Amino acid sequence: MSDIPLESALVPPAPQLLAAMARRRSVPPAALSAPAPSHEQLRHMLALALRVPDHGLREPWRFVVIDGEARAELGRGLAPLYRVANPQMDEAKREKFAGIMERLFLASPMAVVVISRPDRNCAIPVFEQELSAGAVCMNLLHAAQASGFGAMWVTGWAATNPAAATLIGAREGEKIAGIVHLGTAASVPPERPRPDAEALTSFWTPSI
Ligand SMILES: Cc1cc2nc3c(=O)[nH]c(=O)nc-3n(C[C@H](O)[C@H](O)[C@H](O)COP(=O)(O)O)c2cc1C
Structure with missing residues:
Protein backbone atom coordinates (compact mmCIF):
# COMPACT_ATOMS: atom_id res chain seq x y z
CA MET A 1 0.00 0.00 0.00
CA SER A 2 2.67 2.48 1.08
CA ASP A 3 6.25 2.42 2.27
CA ILE A 4 5.42 4.85 5.05
CA PRO A 5 4.99 3.08 8.39
CA LEU A 6 1.45 3.53 9.68
CA GLU A 7 2.86 4.62 13.07
CA SER A 8 4.35 7.69 11.39
CA ALA A 9 2.05 10.53 12.43
CA LEU A 10 3.11 12.96 9.73
CA VAL A 11 2.14 12.30 6.15
CA PRO A 12 4.47 14.03 3.69
CA PRO A 13 2.98 16.50 1.18
CA ALA A 14 1.08 14.54 -1.46
CA PRO A 15 0.75 16.58 -4.67
CA GLN A 16 -0.80 13.58 -6.45
CA LEU A 17 -3.54 13.44 -3.85
CA LEU A 18 -4.21 17.15 -4.28
CA ALA A 19 -4.33 16.74 -8.06
CA ALA A 20 -6.75 13.83 -7.73
CA MET A 21 -8.97 15.82 -5.37
CA ALA A 22 -8.94 18.76 -7.79
CA ARG A 23 -10.17 16.47 -10.58
CA ARG A 24 -12.66 14.39 -8.62
CA ARG A 25 -16.03 14.12 -10.22
CA SER A 26 -18.92 11.71 -10.16
CA VAL A 27 -19.60 9.29 -12.98
CA PRO A 28 -23.34 8.48 -13.27
CA PRO A 29 -24.31 4.79 -12.98
CA ALA A 30 -25.37 4.68 -16.65
CA ALA A 31 -21.75 5.45 -17.63
CA LEU A 32 -20.31 2.77 -15.32
CA SER A 33 -19.65 -0.58 -16.94
CA ALA A 34 -17.76 -3.76 -16.16
CA PRO A 35 -15.32 -4.55 -14.81
CA ALA A 36 -16.35 -3.73 -11.28
CA PRO A 37 -13.57 -3.61 -8.71
CA SER A 38 -12.41 -7.11 -7.81
CA HIS A 39 -13.25 -8.17 -4.26
CA GLU A 40 -9.58 -7.65 -3.42
CA GLN A 41 -9.66 -4.09 -4.80
CA LEU A 42 -12.96 -3.50 -3.04
CA ARG A 43 -11.53 -4.61 0.31
CA HIS A 44 -8.70 -2.13 -0.08
CA MET A 45 -11.06 0.72 -1.04
CA LEU A 46 -13.39 0.02 1.87
CA ALA A 47 -10.47 -0.02 4.31
CA LEU A 48 -9.40 3.41 3.01
CA ALA A 49 -12.99 4.68 3.12
CA LEU A 50 -13.14 3.83 6.83
CA ARG A 51 -10.18 6.08 7.68
CA VAL A 52 -12.57 8.82 8.75
CA PRO A 53 -12.81 10.97 11.84
CA ASP A 54 -15.04 9.12 14.30
CA HIS A 55 -15.85 11.04 17.48
CA GLY A 56 -15.89 8.61 20.39
CA LEU A 57 -14.81 5.72 18.13
CA ARG A 58 -18.38 4.44 17.83
CA GLU A 59 -17.82 3.03 14.28
CA PRO A 60 -21.29 4.32 13.36
CA TRP A 61 -21.32 2.87 9.85
CA ARG A 62 -21.14 -0.40 7.95
CA PHE A 63 -21.31 -1.57 4.32
CA VAL A 64 -23.62 -3.75 2.26
CA VAL A 65 -22.19 -4.69 -1.15
CA ILE A 66 -24.51 -5.43 -4.06
CA ASP A 67 -22.99 -7.04 -7.13
CA GLY A 68 -23.50 -9.87 -9.61
CA GLU A 69 -26.85 -11.67 -9.44
CA ALA A 70 -27.82 -9.83 -6.25
CA ARG A 71 -28.42 -6.66 -8.31
CA ALA A 72 -31.32 -8.19 -10.24
CA GLU A 73 -32.69 -10.09 -7.25
CA LEU A 74 -32.79 -6.96 -5.11
CA GLY A 75 -34.50 -5.06 -7.94
CA ARG A 76 -37.18 -7.75 -8.15
CA GLY A 77 -37.89 -7.10 -4.49
CA LEU A 78 -37.86 -3.30 -4.74
CA ALA A 79 -40.39 -2.98 -7.60
CA PRO A 80 -43.38 -4.43 -5.67
CA LEU A 81 -42.46 -2.31 -2.64
CA TYR A 82 -42.64 0.78 -4.84
CA ARG A 83 -46.12 -0.22 -6.04
CA VAL A 84 -47.33 -0.79 -2.47
CA ALA A 85 -45.89 2.55 -1.32
CA ASN A 86 -47.61 4.52 -4.11
CA PRO A 87 -51.22 3.26 -4.34
CA GLN A 88 -52.63 6.66 -5.39
CA MET A 89 -50.20 7.23 -8.22
CA ASP A 90 -51.35 7.13 -11.82
CA GLU A 91 -50.81 3.52 -12.91
CA ALA A 92 -48.62 4.25 -15.94
CA LYS A 93 -46.41 6.50 -13.85
CA ARG A 94 -46.25 3.94 -11.03
CA GLU A 95 -45.21 1.19 -13.45
CA LYS A 96 -42.56 3.44 -14.95
CA PHE A 97 -40.97 4.12 -11.56
CA ALA A 98 -41.42 0.52 -10.38
CA GLY A 99 -39.43 -0.45 -13.48
CA ILE A 100 -36.74 2.06 -12.58
CA ALA A 133 -21.03 8.16 7.72
CA GLY A 134 -21.09 10.92 5.10
CA ALA A 135 -17.31 11.16 5.39
CA VAL A 136 -17.11 7.41 4.66
CA CYS A 137 -19.11 7.94 1.45
CA MET A 138 -16.81 10.78 0.40
CA ASN A 139 -13.66 8.81 1.18
CA LEU A 140 -15.01 5.90 -0.84
CA LEU A 141 -15.51 8.19 -3.87
CA HIS A 142 -11.88 9.29 -3.61
CA ALA A 143 -10.58 5.76 -3.06
CA ALA A 144 -12.55 4.54 -6.08
CA GLN A 145 -11.30 7.29 -8.36
CA ALA A 146 -7.71 6.88 -7.17
CA SER A 147 -8.02 3.12 -7.87
CA GLY A 148 -9.03 3.81 -11.46
CA PHE A 149 -12.79 3.39 -11.09
CA GLY A 150 -15.73 5.71 -11.56
CA ALA A 151 -18.22 6.23 -8.73
CA MET A 152 -21.33 8.15 -7.79
CA TRP A 153 -23.07 8.70 -4.45
CA VAL A 154 -26.86 8.56 -4.73
CA THR A 155 -29.83 8.11 -2.46
CA GLY A 156 -33.40 8.40 -3.78
CA TRP A 157 -36.57 6.47 -2.97
CA ALA A 158 -34.87 3.11 -2.41
CA ALA A 159 -32.56 4.63 0.20
CA THR A 160 -35.23 6.56 2.08
CA ASN A 161 -38.40 4.46 1.94
CA PRO A 162 -38.31 2.37 5.16
CA ALA A 163 -39.43 -0.91 3.55
CA ALA A 164 -36.98 -0.52 0.67
CA ALA A 165 -34.11 0.44 3.01
CA THR A 166 -34.91 -2.64 5.12
CA LEU A 167 -34.80 -4.88 2.05
CA ILE A 168 -31.43 -3.35 1.13
CA GLY A 169 -30.15 -4.17 4.59
CA ALA A 170 -30.84 -1.29 7.00
CA ARG A 171 -31.86 -2.51 10.44
CA GLU A 172 -33.88 -0.82 13.19
CA GLY A 173 -32.34 2.58 14.01
CA GLU A 174 -30.14 2.61 10.90
CA LYS A 175 -30.32 4.79 7.78
CA ILE A 176 -28.80 4.58 4.35
CA ALA A 177 -26.23 7.37 4.09
CA GLY A 178 -25.49 6.60 0.50
CA ILE A 179 -25.55 4.13 -2.32
CA VAL A 180 -22.17 4.40 -3.99
CA HIS A 181 -22.25 2.99 -7.51
CA LEU A 182 -18.89 1.68 -8.71
CA GLY A 183 -17.56 0.55 -12.05
CA THR A 184 -15.29 1.36 -14.95
CA ALA A 185 -16.07 4.75 -16.47
CA ALA A 186 -17.19 4.19 -20.07
CA SER A 187 -17.26 7.97 -20.50
CA VAL A 188 -16.52 10.90 -18.28
CA PRO A 189 -19.22 13.51 -17.82
CA PRO A 190 -18.46 17.11 -18.70
CA GLU A 191 -17.18 19.18 -15.83
CA ARG A 192 -19.82 21.22 -14.01
CA PRO A 193 -19.35 24.68 -12.56
CA ARG A 194 -17.69 24.33 -9.15
CA PRO A 195 -18.49 26.44 -6.09
CA ASP A 196 -16.45 29.56 -5.46
CA ALA A 197 -14.70 28.88 -2.15
CA GLU A 198 -13.89 32.56 -1.70
CA ALA A 199 -17.54 33.59 -1.99
CA LEU A 200 -18.48 30.93 0.55
CA THR A 201 -15.85 31.85 3.12
CA SER A 202 -15.71 34.64 5.65
CA PHE A 203 -13.18 35.34 8.36
CA TRP A 204 -14.70 35.97 11.74
CA THR A 205 -14.75 39.50 13.08
CA PRO A 206 -16.80 40.81 16.03
CA SER A 207 -19.40 42.24 13.60
CA ILE A 208 -19.92 39.09 11.49
C1 LIG B 1 -26.26 12.52 0.23
C2 LIG B 1 -26.25 12.70 -1.26
C3 LIG B 1 -27.22 12.08 -2.03
C4 LIG B 1 -27.25 12.24 -3.40
N1 LIG B 1 -28.21 11.60 -4.12
C5 LIG B 1 -28.25 11.76 -5.46
C6 LIG B 1 -29.25 11.08 -6.22
O1 LIG B 1 -30.06 10.32 -5.68
N2 LIG B 1 -29.26 11.28 -7.56
C7 LIG B 1 -28.35 12.12 -8.18
O2 LIG B 1 -28.43 12.29 -9.40
N3 LIG B 1 -27.38 12.75 -7.49
C8 LIG B 1 -27.31 12.59 -6.15
N4 LIG B 1 -26.33 13.21 -5.43
C9 LIG B 1 -25.36 14.08 -6.13
C10 LIG B 1 -24.23 13.30 -6.82
O3 LIG B 1 -23.60 12.42 -5.89
C11 LIG B 1 -23.12 14.22 -7.38
O4 LIG B 1 -22.59 15.00 -6.35
C12 LIG B 1 -23.61 15.13 -8.47
O5 LIG B 1 -24.01 14.36 -9.56
C13 LIG B 1 -22.54 16.13 -8.93
O6 LIG B 1 -21.39 15.47 -9.34
P1 LIG B 1 -19.97 15.74 -8.69
O7 LIG B 1 -19.84 14.83 -7.51
O8 LIG B 1 -18.97 15.49 -9.78
O9 LIG B 1 -19.97 17.17 -8.27
C14 LIG B 1 -26.27 13.06 -4.05
C15 LIG B 1 -25.26 13.65 -3.27
C16 LIG B 1 -25.25 13.48 -1.90
C17 LIG B 1 -24.17 14.15 -1.09
Missing part, protein backbone atom coordinates in the same frame (compact mmCIF):
# COMPACT_ATOMS: atom_id res chain seq x y z
CA MET A 101 -36.53 0.49 -9.10
CA GLU A 102 -36.33 -2.99 -10.65
CA ARG A 103 -33.32 -1.90 -12.74
CA LEU A 104 -31.75 0.38 -10.11
CA PHE A 105 -28.78 -1.81 -9.25
CA LEU A 106 -28.34 -3.13 -12.79
CA ALA A 107 -27.22 0.33 -13.90
CA SER A 108 -23.71 -0.24 -12.58
CA PRO A 109 -21.71 -3.43 -12.00
CA MET A 110 -21.41 -2.88 -8.24
CA ALA A 111 -22.86 -0.71 -5.50
CA VAL A 112 -21.71 -0.21 -1.93
CA VAL A 113 -24.45 0.86 0.44
CA VAL A 114 -23.06 2.91 3.32
CA ILE A 115 -25.28 2.38 6.32
CA SER A 116 -25.31 4.91 9.14
CA ARG A 117 -25.80 3.17 12.49
CA PRO A 118 -25.44 5.79 15.21
CA ASP A 119 -25.07 4.67 18.79
CA ARG A 120 -27.95 6.44 20.59
CA ASN A 121 -26.73 5.35 24.02
CA CYS A 122 -23.58 7.40 24.13
CA ALA A 123 -22.61 11.04 24.61
CA ILE A 124 -21.70 11.62 20.97
CA PRO A 125 -24.53 13.46 19.15
CA VAL A 126 -26.27 11.39 16.48
CA PHE A 127 -25.66 14.23 14.01
CA GLU A 128 -21.90 13.86 14.43
CA GLN A 129 -22.09 10.12 13.92
CA GLU A 130 -24.17 10.67 10.75
CA LEU A 131 -21.59 13.17 9.50
CA SER A 132 -18.96 10.47 9.96
